[in-house]
Amino acid sequence: MIALTTRIPKPTLERLPLYHRAVESYLAKDQEAISSQELGREIGVDDYQVRKDLSWLGAGGRPGYGYEARHLLERFEEVLGLKRDHTAVVIGAGHLGTALSHYSGFRRYGLRILALFDRDPNKVGKQLGDIPILDIGELGSIIKEQHVPLAIITVPAPEAQRVVNLAVEAGIKAIWNFAPASIQVPPEIIVRNEDLAVGLATLSHYIVYGRPSD
Amino acid sequence: MIALTTRIPKPTLERLPLYHRAVESYLAKDQEAISSQELGREIGVDDYQVRKDLSWLGAGGRPGYGYEARHLLERFEEVLGLKRDHTAVVIGAGHLGTALSHYSGFRRYGLRILALFDRDPNKVGKQLGDIPILDIGELGSIIKEQHVPLAIITVPAPEAQRVVNLAVEAGIKAIWNFAPASIQVPPEIIVRNEDLAVGLATLSHYIVYGRPSD
DNA sequence: TAGATTGTTAATCGATTAACAATC
DNA sequence: TAGATTGTTAATCGATTAACAATC
Known part of the structure; x- marks a missing residue:
């Protein structure tokens, strides 16, 4: 479990569930990578907003490739506390x-x-x-x-x-x-x-x- | 009907219904004046935040007295569009x-x-x-x-x-x-x-x- | 008048937007 | 390598906080 180094800004925190859902539907379509631009389009924000938000999580995107959807999902669930009941x-x-x-x-x-x-x-x-x-x-x-x-x-x-x-x-x-x-x-x-x-x-x-x- | 001169900031707009409710309960107690401090305490914000918010409405408070509750209510209902069905x-x-x-x-x-x-x-x-x-x-x-x-x-x-x-x-x-x-x-x-x-x-x-x- | 409290200006804070060097 | 796309730094924007002169 990766610790949260810094406090996540509230607006970012409230967008995380939306990203989470978008990534879930990406995975359901068997797509393994997603770029900040694609993710942004899904929830109606710009790509730099997405990158900035994800940077708080240490999301680990790869330049030229995007973010690995499965890893991203893991990270969201951890940060949002969804892994615990x-x-x-x-x-x-x-x-x-x-x-x-x-x-x-x-x-x-x-x-x-x-x-x-x-x-x-x-x-x-x-x-x-x-x-x-x-x-x-x-x-x-x-x-x-x-x-x-x-x-x-x-x-x-x-x-x-x-x-x-x-x-x-x-x-x-x-x-x-x-x-x-x-x-x-x-x-x-x-x-x-x-x-x-x-x-x-x-x-x-x-x-x-x-x-x-x- | 007093026109809105300027765009009201979104955070302010979302606090208006809370002010509105607080003022309603003040009126129900037959209190005719309310200060920014009292109003702030009701909804959990500071007095300068209240004054700043109300200034967008041209709320017309009186120094040393506060805001006239009935007038304030009118103003809220107008701005929030609650006067129309x-x-x-x-x-x-x-x-x-x-x-x-x-x-x-x-x-x-x-x-x-x-x-x-x-x-x-x-x-x-x-x-x-x-x-x-x-x-x-x-x-x-x-x-x-x-x-x-x-x-x-x-x-x-x-x-x-x-x-x-x-x-x-x-x-x-x-x-x-x-x-x-x-x-x-x-x-x-x-x-x-x-x-x-x-x-x-x-x-x-x-x-x-x-x-x-x- | 004296006291209370406003309206507004200025300072601070925090988030968004933009740009770009780094890198897969 | 060339192209795509990240992570981050800097610039901008907007809201909150603070302070105080104006005034009822």
Whole structure:
């Protein structure tokens, strides 16, 4: 395992999953080499951007040849932590929570949803495929006992802070927040907000006023 | 209606919905003024960042007083295009598509989902609340006749480009893509990718390697 | 008036873009 | 060798951070 020498810039980090996917589809077509230009075309960035991004990983391209696809894939999976399996809990068994629990893409990225949590007695006790719906009261003990690093928040906005607090107290490492609410956590906790209002509002702005380049 | 004199930077634009929500909750508490410091604390940015962001809107704060919450709200809604109603179609009536169609937040932001589209005959013809599920074959004519500006894509990745092409041909203006796939569109079309793989992969990286600041 | 807080200018930081020598 | 393409350095761009004079 090659160590990461330097911190990878956030914009680069967020492009890595896109490169990853592009390389996967290249491999599926039995192509073993890929150039920065080809890779860039796939995800809509320029070739020098690709080379700069890949340079953070020590990707090991060969001048005149390109990057070896299989090696590149290895490197992405290592850097993105996809080689290890992670577990997660989903808090909130509403439409979004159940939709995410069904999402097959997670398995593919090594994420296993252990359980859904809700406080509605009509939902608690049921199963969603092989994922049980448990009472929110059991959240803390499950997180602690199974050392679950990630909580996915899909409760209504007014509940969000409360359930986040429960997860944090139980020792969660990261929060993936789908509730339209700003949540406060201690600095060591990693938070990613997936706020639909942000997407909708910016799209709405562009629809009304046009895009920057117009 | 006050015109936008300058292009708003993208990072600023994406913070506006968060400010908007914070101001709403301030108003709900009957507070009429809010300072850059208070607003910043709500969403986790510094006061000078808030002032810089608001300066793009000509927000009209008063030194020694702060910003008038009601006026600020007006301004946000104008800039984010929330004062006008938009229509949208959802393409893909799977778990995610139905979850999004149920999402009440959209109504609140003036977005009305006209219809869900799918190619599965078992789904077509049904209703989701008051939203009909229509055959994908009708997509083009609905977009054209109703001048629908926004298509929300929730089909499986391999289908994404195909349905996006249909929407583009019918004259769609913007695409909100939830499929884990890079899609190609003409330059005048606005695209926002809401790629769960990006979120998951970056979280996974931080869980394994720690955050930048550690 | 005194205190609080804005709006804006300047300094810093970090990412993107460009260019090219190195090299497979 | 000649051609293609990398890795890296330098230049540019844009956003964040800081500071402070203006002003309610």
